[in-house]
Amino acid sequence: MTTLDDAPQEIAQEAMATPAAVGVNVPVHQPRSSTKHHIRNLIPPLITFGIFIGVWYLYSWSRFDNAAQRRNALPYPHTVITDGFLPLWDEANGIRPILGYMWPTVKVTLIGLTISIVLGVTIAVVMNLSRGMERALFPYAVILQTVPILAITPLLTQLFGDEIGVRLVVVVLIAIFPVITNTLFGLQSTDRLHHDLFTLNHVSRWTRLRKLELPSALPATMAGIRIASGGAVIGAIVADFFFNQGEKGIGYYIRNKQQRAANRPEMFAATITASMFGVVMFLIVGAITARAIRNWHESAAKQT
Amino acid sequence: MTETEIALDEPLTGGSPRLRFEHLSMVFPDGTHAIDDVSFTVSAGEFVTVVGPSGCGKSTLLRIASGLTEHTAGVCDVDRNSLGYVFQDATLLPWRTVQHNVELNAELQGVPKAERKRRAAEAVELVNLVGHEDKYPKQLSGGMKMRCSLARSLVLNPEIFLFDEPFGALDEITRERLNDELINLFNSEKFAALFITHSIAEAVFLSTRVLVMSARPGRIIGDYPVPFGAERPHDLRFEAEFAEICGQINDDLKDAHS
Numbered sequence: 158m159t160t161l162d163d164a165p166q167e168i169a170q171e172a173m174a175t176p177a178a179v180g181v182n183v184p185v186h187q188p189r190s191s192t193k194h195h196i197r198n199l200i201p202p203l204i205t206f207g208i209f210i211g212v213w214y215l216y217s218w219s220r221f222d223n224a225a226q227r228r229n230a231l232p233y234p235h236t237v238i239t240d241g242f243l244p245l246w247d248e249a250n251g252i253r254p255i256l257g258y259m260w261p262t263v264k265v266t267l268i269g270l271t272i273s274i275v276l277g278v279t280i281a282v283v284m285n286l287s288r289g290m291e292r293a294l295f296p297y298a299v300i301l302q303t304v305p306i307l308a309i310t311p312l313l314t315q316l317f318g319d320e321i322g323v324r325l326v327v328v329v330l331i332a333i334f335p336v337i338t339n340t341l342f343g344l345q346s347t348d349r350l351h352h353d354l355f356t357l358n359h360v361s362r363w364t365r366l367r368k369l370e371l372p373s374a375l376p377a378t379m380a381g382i383r384i385a386s387g388g389a390v391i392g393a394i395v396a397d398f399f400f401n402q403g404e405k406g407i408g409y410y411i412r413n414k415q416q417r418a419a420n421r422p423e424m425f426a427a428t429i430t431a432s433m434f435g436v437v438m439f440l441i442v443g444a445i446t447a448r449a450i451r452n453w454h455e456s457a458a459k460q461t
Numbered sequence: 462m463t464e465t466e467i468a469l470d471e472p473l474t475g476g477s478p479r480l481r482f483e484h485l486s487m488v489f490p491d492g493t494h495a496i497d498d499v500s501f502t503v504s505a506g507e508f509v510t511v512v513g514p515s516g517c518g519k520s521t522l523l524r525i526a527s528g529l530t531e532h533t534a535g536v537c538d539v540d541r542n543s544l545g546y547v548f549q550d551a552t553l554l555p556w557r558t559v560q561h562n563v564e565l566n567a568e569l570q571g572v573p574k575a576e577r578k579r580r581a582a583e584a585v586e587l588v589n590l591v592g593h594e595d596k597y598p599k600q601l602s603g604g605m606k607m608r609c610s611l612a613r614s615l616v617l618n619p620e621i622f623l624f625d626e627p628f629g630a631l632d633e634i635t636r637e638r639l640n641d642e643l644i645n646l647f648n649s650e651k652f653a654a655l656f657i658t659h660s661i662a663e664a665v666f667l668s669t670r671v672l673v674m675s676a677r678p679g680r681i682i683g684d685y686p687v688p689f690g691a692e693r694p695h696d697l698r699f700e701a702e703f704a705e706i707c708g709q710i711n712d713d714l715k716d717a718h719s
Contacts, residue, residue, distance in 0.1 A: 350552045353529055357546050358569035368569070372556045452597045453555035 210234055229418035232425065241426025255410065255427045259434065262406035265321060265393040266438065269328025273385055276329065277336025278378060282366065284337075285344040302334040306392075310399045320403030328392035332385035339381025343374025376454045379446040386442045390435040407431045478502045478538075479621040479653035480526055485535035486678075487521055495521045497678035498535070503621065503653045510656040510664040512710065513674030519657045520549075522679070523623045526655065545614030545622040545652070549629060551606035553598040553613075559585070560594040563612045570617070577616065584612035587646060604635040611643075615650070624656040628663070637695070640666055644693045661707045661714070666698060671706075673713040683713035 213234055221227035228236055244251040280298070284291040306313075306327055317323035347370050355365050397408025407427055414424035450456070480503040487496040495518035503509045511519050524530035525537055527546050553562045563584055567577035585591055588608040598606055607627055614622065628636040640663060647654060647667075658664050664671045665687055673683030685706060689697060697703055 348552070350548050350550055351554065354546075354548070354552050354565075355569065356529060357527055357544070358566055360569050364569065369554070372554070375556070450556070453599055455599075 229421050232422050237422050237425045237429070240422035241424075250423075252426070252430075255407070255423075255430050258405065258407045258410040258427070259430060260406075261404040262390075262393045262397070262408065262431070263434065264404075265324045265328060265396070265406060266389045266434075269325045269393065270332055270382075270386055270389040270438075272325065273329050273332035273336050273389065274382055277333045277381070277385075278340050280333075281337050281340035281344060281374075282371075284341050285370070291341070298334060298337050301330060304330075306330055307395070307399070314400065318402070319400035323400050324393060324396040324403070324406075327396040328389045331388040331392040335381040335384040335388070336378065337381075339384075340374055340378045343377030344370050346377070347373045376446075376450050376456060379442070379449065383439065383442045383446065386438040387435055390431070390438055394431055478504050479540070480655060481536065481538040482522075482526075483536040483538075485522075485525065485532055485537055487518065487525060487530070487532045487534075494678035496525075496532070497680050499679065499681055500535075501672060501681065501684075503655050505620070505653050506651060507670065508647055508654040508656065508668045509670045509672060510658060510668040511672045511674055512658060512661055512664045512714065513679060514676050514714065515659070517674045517676050518679030519674055520625050523625050523655065523657060526621075526623055539621060543617070543620040545617055545619035547607075547610055547614055547622070547624045547627045549626045551598070551603075551610040553606055553609055555598050558595050558597055559590060559601070559609050562598070562609055563590075563616060566613050567616045572616075580616045580618075581612070584615040587615055587650075588612045589642070602635075603631050604639060607631065607639060608642075611646070615646070618650075619652055622652045622654045624654065624658075626657050626659065629659060636660075636663065637698075641693075641695055643667060648691050661710050662698060662703075665703060665706050665710070666693060671710060673710055675716075682716065683710065685710060 213231075217227055217231045217233050221230060227233070228240070232240070242252050242255075245253070247253060280294065284294050313323050313326060317326050351369055351373070352365075355369050360368075393406060394408040394411070397406045398412050401409070407430070411424055411427045411431070414420040414427060482502070483500050485496060485499045486494075488494050499522065501509070511522060513519050521530060523546070525532045526539055527544060528541050554565065557565065560581060563581040564577045567580060572580070585594060588611050590605065590608050590612060593601070593605065598609070601609065610627070628639055631639065644667060654667075656664070656667060665685075668687050671683075671685040671687060672681050673685075674680065675682045687706065688702070
């Protein structure tokens with residue numbers, strides 16, 4: 158993941174140009190030649206990628222005797238490109254239909270994640286109001302996380318139909334837990350002396366929340382959102398497998414392509430695209446986090 | 462010598478009481494007897510320091526004065542609307558710049574924006590932080606953080622200042638510099654101060670009066686008026702009279718431990 162986090166690190170380095178802050182594991186001369194630095198950081202993940210592709214080829218080659226069989230089970234990586242991603246500009250084949258099916262998934266992910274953040278932070282704030290509230294709600298937040306969503310799909314259809322509503326429910330069920338737990342942890346970790354400082358100024362509960370507890374929980378909340386963003390993508394895709402009405406997303410496309418062995422390369426291409434979307438979500442949340450806390454939080458300067 | 466003695470008498474007779482403890486006692490709910498029958502007053506122009514062994518209830522005294530903790534017996538009389546509190550730690554909000562940290566107390570107490578900006582600028586100048594207004598706490602040294610914390614309280618223009626071992630975590634040189642600066646602040650701003658420290662030299666250097674507290678339950682076992690004038694030159698620390706008072710307090714503290 159080294160290259161993936163390159164952008165935040167760059168931001169942090171610009172913000173803190175003092176030698177002490179440039180980083181524990183980055184030699185001092187590197188920030189000056191940042192292109193060289195980037196290339197060097199790209200090498201380890203590229204090696205990992207090379208090994209992965211190599212193993213894929215090797216397994217695919219050794220496991221299957223004839224080309225047709227191989228193509229319909231585990232095609233070579235280059236076959237995934239030629240028969241899955243290509244052609245670039247065709248209505249019915251290649252990358253265009255894949256991207257077309259991606260759009261509803263992106264929408265469900267983003268809306269679902271937004272709901273999870275708003276609802277998750279609110280629930281954490283309510284839990285933080287008193288020990289009693291926390292005891293009353295926390296067990297159910299845990300159950301929310303542990304309930305096997307796929308097993309209760311009939312119930313979900315009963316309650317929420319099988320269009321975008323139920324897809325959002327699945328996303329929220331998966332994504333909300335890390336937001337709640339991390340935010341609650343952040344709220345409860347607020348410095349005791351900071352609390353005293355606010356008490357001395359006779360502030361209202363609301364002011365304390367807004368000007369002390371929420372900002373001090375922000376790094377933890379952002380870490381929770383980062384975990385939630387990956388879960389949200391998976392939730393949106395998996396929901397397509399079980400709820401067939403409304404706007405169909407990439408999960409529906411993948412499931413369709415699973416049915417026929419001849420479509421195996423398209424299935425792989427769509428799966429790779431979907432997981433790339435998850436990676437992009439992870440990167441975006443990481444970049445927003447770095448921007449939001451770069452001036453004050455230790456994690457922003459040390460990120461590698 | 463005559464001059465200094467006159468200077469000592471002046472604040473004691475001139476100022477009105479800003480903080481008064483009378484037969485104050487504190488027993489925590491778990492039974493810990495923290496403070497036992499403590500009585501003294503701090504008047505305008507007085508700088509009273511309490512020294513004592515760790516855990517003797519010095520800090521509890523400040524928490525009671527500020528209202529953060531309720532005492533269990535006796536009287537604590539103080540105007541809490543005009544109170545500055547400087548913590549052991551600078552307690553700056555890390556997500557706020559120096560400027561916004563200095564404004565915090567005034568902001569929380571509803572001082573209008575233009576007014577608190579003006580007062581913050583004044584305070585920043587008083588503590589020699591001009592030019593650092595846009596920095597974040599992470600970028601400041603320990604001494605600068607403490608200055609910022611001081612400025613945050615100065616913005617309220619408090620009549621009584623409570624200091625809870627504010628310079629304990631700083632190195633010796635920074636601590637002495639901040640002591641010099643605090644003396645200047647005290648002389649120009651004319652607040653009453655109640656200061657807590659472990660350092661006898663710091664106590665004698667800063668104060669008009671030093672109180673020695675015993676180990677728990679905390680009792681006042683020594684009371685030393687400090688016979689130096691308002692101006693405290695840096696070299697005062699090396700004079701014989703200074704050493705003598707420090708020695709006496711040190712003896713008291715040894716008793717406090719035993």
